[in-house]
Amino acid sequence: MQLNLKKNKASKQLLWIGIVSIVMFFGGLTSAYIVRKAEGGWLEFEMPVWFTISTIAIIVSSALLLFAAQNVKSGKSATTLLLGTLFLGILFSYSQIQGWGDLVAQGVYLTGEGSNASGSFIYAITLMHLLHLIGGLVALLITTVKSKQGNYSKDNYLGIQLASIYWHFLGILWLYLFLFFNYS
C-alpha cells in the first residue's frame, strides 16, 4: 500500500511536469504570436463561431469528467459519464475542424498567396492543441473501457485521476487560447 501511494504520487508528478513542458510549448507559440503581431502587417478577422461551440463542448466535458471521478470515488460506476466526456471530446475535435472550414470560407488561409501569419498562427496553434487533445481522447477511451470492465474501485482509480488531470488541463489550455485569440 505504501509503495502504491508512492507510485501514485510519482505518476501524478510525472504528468504535472509533462504539463509544464506543454505549457512552455504553447507559451513559445503564443509569445511568437505577440512578437509577430507587434511588427505590423497583421490581418484582423472574426473568430469562427465553431470555436465558441468547441469551448462550450470542452467545458461541459470537463464537468462530466468531474462527476465521473466523484462517482468512482463513492464506489459507483463512471462509464456513462466517461462516455459522455468522450463524446464531447470528439464533438470538440469535429467543431475545431469545422472552425478551420469557416476560416477558409472567410478567405483566411494557412498558406499560399494571400495568407498572412495572423491566420497561419491560428491554424498552427489550434492544430497543435488538437494533436495534444487526441492524446487525451486516447486516454479517455482507455479509462472508459477499463471502467466498463470494472477495473476501477473506491481505492483504485489512478487511471481516471490521471486522465482527468490531463483532460482538465487541455480544457484550460483551450480556454486560454480562445481568450488569447479573441482579446490579445
Add this chain to the structure above:
Amino acid sequence: MSEHHKETFLTKYIFSLDHKMIAKQFLITGMFMGVVGMLMSILFRLQLSNPGESFAVLEFFLGEKWAPGGVLDPNIYLALVTMHGTILIFWVLTAGLTGTFANFLIPLQIGARDMASAFMNMLSYWFFFAATIVLLCSLFVESGPAAAGWTIYPPLSALPQAIPGSGLGQDLWLIAITLFVVSSLLGGLNYIVTILNMRTKGMTMSRLPLTIWALLIVAILGVLSFPVLLSCALLLIFDRSFGTSFYLSDIIINGEALHNTGGSPILFEHLFWFLGHPEVYIILLPALGIVSEVISVNSRKPIFGYKAMVGALILIAFLSFVVWGHHMFITGMDPFLGSVFTFTTLLIAIPSAVKVFNYLATLWRANIRFTPAMLFAIGFVSTFITGGLTGIILGDSALDINVHDTYFVVGHFHIVMGLSAIYGMLAGVYHWFPKMYGRMMNKKLGYFHFWVTFISAYGVFFPMHFLGLAGLPRRYYTNSAFPMFDGLSDINEIITFFAIVGGLVQLLFIFNFFYSIFKGTKATENPWGSNTLEWTTPVERIHGNWPGEIPTVERWAYDYSKPGAEEDFVPQNVPLKEGETEH
C-alpha cells in the same frame, strides 16, 4: 520492486530496463558520435588552414562528389560545420553527457533500485537512437546534410531551394532533432520524478551529492526549454513544407519572387535562443556536478561551500532564461534592451565565480590525488576560467559588436562550453569506469591522454581569439579571399596542427576504454575511497543495484578527512558516532 532477475542477451544489452545499461548505451552512442563530429572538424580544418589545397584524406572520406580532386566543396564545408555543431552540442554533450551520468548516477547515488519509470527510460534511449540513425542517414543523401548552421537560421533553413543542404538534409535534421527532443523530455521527466520521490531513507535534499543537484537542475532546464525549441522548429517546418510566412518575407530566389510576406527571421532567433541559451547550461551543469564530486573525492576534503554551490547552480539556471538576447546584439535590437541583456548576462559571472572560488578553496592545501579523472576536473576549472573571462567581453553589447561572428566567439564557446563539458565528461568516465565495468582504466594512458588533450585543445582554441580580434569572420569557407587576412594563415596552420594531434589522442582514450572493459585490472568495490552510495554496491552489475536492503543515509556526501574519523573518508551510510556532529 525489481530485484535482480534472469536476463537474456536481448533484455540485458539491447532492450534493457536497467538504468546502468541504458547509461552505457548513451555513453557508447555518444562516444561514437563524438568521433564522427571530431572527424568532421578535422576535415574542415584542413580547408581552413590550406584553402583550396588537395588532400587525399578529404577525397577518401567525402568522395568524388564533395571533394573533387581532394579539394573540399564549399557546400559540404557548410554542411560539415553544421553537423559538427549539431552532433557535438546535442548528441555528445547533451545526450552523451546527461544521458550517461543522469541514468547511471541518479538511482545509485540517491539509493534507488532503478528510475521511477524504467520503461520510459528505455524509450528515451530508443528515441535517441532513432534520432541518431536519422541524422546519420542525412549524411548520405544526394544533396548532402543540413548546412544552415546548428542554429538553422531562416531563410537558409526555411527555403528548400536555397542551397543543396537546405533540401532533404534539412528535413532529416528537423526530424532527427524532434526525435531528440522527445528523448530528452522523456529522460528529463524521469530524472526529476526519480530524484524527488525515490530517495532512500535519510537522503534529504541537503544531503544530495552535488552531481545529483546538477542533474536535477539540468532536467528542469530541459523540460522548460526544449518545448520552446520544438515550437520554434514547428513554425519552421510550416514555413518549409507548407508555405506559411512565419519567418519569411519578400524573398526573391533565382529571379523568382516568393509569395511570403510579413514574416520575421528575428522572431526565429528569439524563439531559438530562448532554448539556445539554457541549452548551454544543459551542457555545462552536469560537468559542474561531476567536477564537484571528483575534486572533493580526490582532494580528500569536503567540497568548499556546499550550499553556495547549490545556490550557484540554481542561480545560473534561473539566469540562463533571461539572457538569450546577448546572441542577438547585432540584429538591430533596441540599445536599451541590449543593455538589459548585458546586465543579466554579466550577472552570471557572480555564481560562476562562486563556483570557481569554491573549487579553488577545495583544492587549497589539499592532499591531492592526481588521478586522470582529477586532472580532467582541474582542467575543467582552467577552461571554465579562461573561457568564462572572454564571456564577459561577449556579454557586453558594446564590446560584442566588434567581435560578433568572428573567431573570437568560436574560441570563447569552444573553451567555456565545449572543452569544459568534454573535460567534465572525461573526468566522469575515468572516475566511474570502475563502477560501470568493474575494471580500472589504464592510468598511464590516461595521463598521456590528459596532457596531450589539454595542450592541443588550448593550442586550437586560444589562438582563435587573436584571429577574432583581427576580424576574421567565422563560418567562411576560405580565409584566403581577403588579402587583409593573409597574415593570419600561420595561425590557422597552428590551429589545424593541434586539432589533428588532439583528435588522434582521443583514439588512444577510446582504445583505453574498450581495452579496459575486457582486460583492465579488476576493480574493488570502492577504489577511490568515496563516500557516495554507488560505491557500496557490489562490483558485479545486478539489476536492482543492492543485493539486500537499500542502505540508509546517515550523513552528507562530503565527510573526507573528518577529524576524529579512523579513515580519511566516511561513507554516507555510516551512522554518526556518539557526539559526532554532521559536517
